[in-house]
Amino acid sequence: MKRRYKYIPGLLILGLLLSRSCYFERLDKAKEQVQAGSFDPAVYARDFWDKKLMKNLDRAVDVQALLELLHTDISQAREQYGRTLGISDVCCFLLSGQGEVVSMTEDGVFVSIESPESDPDIMIATSLIFGNAVRDASGLVDPDEFPNSRDFNSISEQINKIVTTHVIPPFLKKVEKATTIRFVGAAQVSQDEPEIHPLYVIPILLEIE
C-alpha cells in the first residue's frame, strides 16, 4: 500500500508536464488561421488594378512614337520607354493610342494606327491572356515586396483574369470592322526576336469612339 502511494506525486508531475506540452485544436480553426495570414492574389490584383494601374495610365507612351522607334532602333525604344524585370532580353511597354479596326479574328482585333489601307500595326488580344505583360509594363509592382515568388507570379494570373472578364467582353459586344477605338495596353518585345508586325497588345482600357 505505502509503496504504491510513493509513485503518485511523480505521476502527477508527469501528467502536469504532458498537459502543458500539447494541445488540441479543431482542424477547420487551424486552417482559418493559416488562410488569414496567407497572401490573396485576387485581392492584390483587384487593388493593383483599381488603385494603382487605373490612376497611372498617363504613364503610357504614345503607340505611334513607340512603333516608329521599335521599327528603327529597338535598343533605344527599350531604353526610352520600356521596363525590364530582372535579367532579360524581353522588355515591356505600357502604351496608348487610337486607330481603326481593319479586321477581327477569334484571337484578336487588328488595328491600323495611321491608315486603314495599310497593314495593321497592332493586334489587341481578345482571346486567352497569359504572361506578365500588364504586371511588368506598369512598373508598379516590385518583386522585392514578395518574400515568395509564387505569390508574385500568382498576381499575373489574376490580372489577366480581370482583362478577360472585365475589359474584353464589353468591347467585343460593340466593336466592328472600321470602328475607331481608343486603347491603353501592355506589350512585350524580345530584343532577339521582336515580333512587331503587328505588335501584340494586351488591353487594359478599350473605348469605342
Added chain:
Amino acid sequence: MSKVMFRHWKAIALACFLLIWGCRQREDVAPDKEVQSHGKIAVVISTLNNPWFVVLGETAAERARQLGYEATIFDSQNDTAKETSHFENIIAAGYDAILFNPTDAEGSIANVKKAKDAGIPTFCMDREINSAEVAVAQILSDNYTGCVKLGQYFVKKLNRKGTYVELLGLVGDNNTWNRSKGFHSVVDNYKDLKMVAQQSADFDRNRALDVMESLLQAHPDIDAVFCGNDAMAMGAYQALIAADKDDDVMVFGYDGARDVVDSIREGKIVATVMQFPKLMAKTAAEWADQYLRGERSFPQKVPVAVELVTRENVDKYTAYGKR
C-alpha cells in the same frame, strides 16, 4: 622537476624545434597568401548528383576564383540537415561570402540567417528562400513565365486535346510550384486536355523512371508527360522506351540539360525550357565581389529570363545556354 625534465629532454627539444620552425613558416607563408587571395567564398549546392547543379556550382566557383577568391564547393545532397552542417562549418572557418543553392525554401532560411548574423553575405542562385530579409540577393530563373511558354507550346503540339501526366519536382522547392502553376495557368483553360495523374519524382532521373513505369501501368494511353526538370524527362523517356511507347507519348522537360537538348535535336523529346545557370552563377559571384568591395545596393529578387527550346529552334542552343 629537473629529474623529469632530464628524463624527457628529447621530447622537450623536439617541441621547441617545432615551435620555432612553425613560427618561421607562418612568416614565410603570410605575405604570399595576402597577394593571392581576396578572401574565401563558399559555394553551397543542393545536390551534385544532377549535372545541371554541377554546372551551377562549378561556374560560380570558377568565377569567384577569377575574381581573386579561394572558392570551395559544398554538396548538401538534397538534405537540409547536411546543408546546416555546411553553414556551421563555413561560419566557423571564416568564409567571406556564400553563393547558395538552397535545399528548401522554408528550411534553408535559418541557415542564411545564421550566416547573416555572423556577418557573411549570402547570394541565392536558382532556388529562393521564402524571406526577403536575410539573403543579400536572390538570382532566380523566371520559372513561371518559362512554363507559360511551355504550356502554350504543349497545347499547340497536342492540338488542344489529350491526356497527360505531370511529374513534379521536390515539393519543398518553390521552383516546383512556379513551374507547375505556370504550366497549368495555360493548359487548364482547355477542357479537352486532361491531367490523369500528378506525382513527385523529386527532380531525380531514377525516381522519375520508377514513377513513370507505375503511371504507365495505371494510364497506358496517355498522350504526353510534362516533367518539372530535364532529369525527370530523361527518366520518363527511359520508361517510355522500355514500354515501347516512346513514339506515342510526347515528353516535355525543363532546364536545358545536354541530354535533353540532344534528344530534341534527334526528334525524341519534344521541348524543354532553357535556363541559364552560368549566367546566374557568374552574377552571384560578381555581386558577392561587389559586396565585399563595399557595394550594398542589390535587388532582393532578380528573375532571369528563360527560353523555350523546341525542334524548330534547337539549333540556336547548346547544353545550358545558347550557341
